[in-house]
Amino acid sequence: MMDSHYFGLKAELAEIKLKLAHVGLSLCDRHTSREEAAGELEEVMKLFEGLEERLRNEAPTNK
Numbered sequence: 022m023m024d025s026h027y028f029g030l031k032a033e034l035a036e037i038k039l040k041l042a043h044v045g046l047s048l049c050d051r052h053t054s055r056e057e058a059a060g061e062l063e064e065v066m067k068l069f070e071g072l073e074e075r076l077r078n079e080a081p082t083n084k
Contacts, residue, residue, distance in 0.1 A: 033072050040065045 044061045047053040 037065060037068050037072070040068065
């Protein structure tokens, strides 16, 4: 049975994917500066690192 935690993780991954798609579109838009795109990528990396940290903290330990 899937719990709400699973769906929370799926939602976070979906948000990261959406932001990455937006960055990709921004890079194709000639009106978007490299600095703006870099800022968007930095935001995505922070989201990813936060998710990665939560998963690391919740991972089962092999003791």
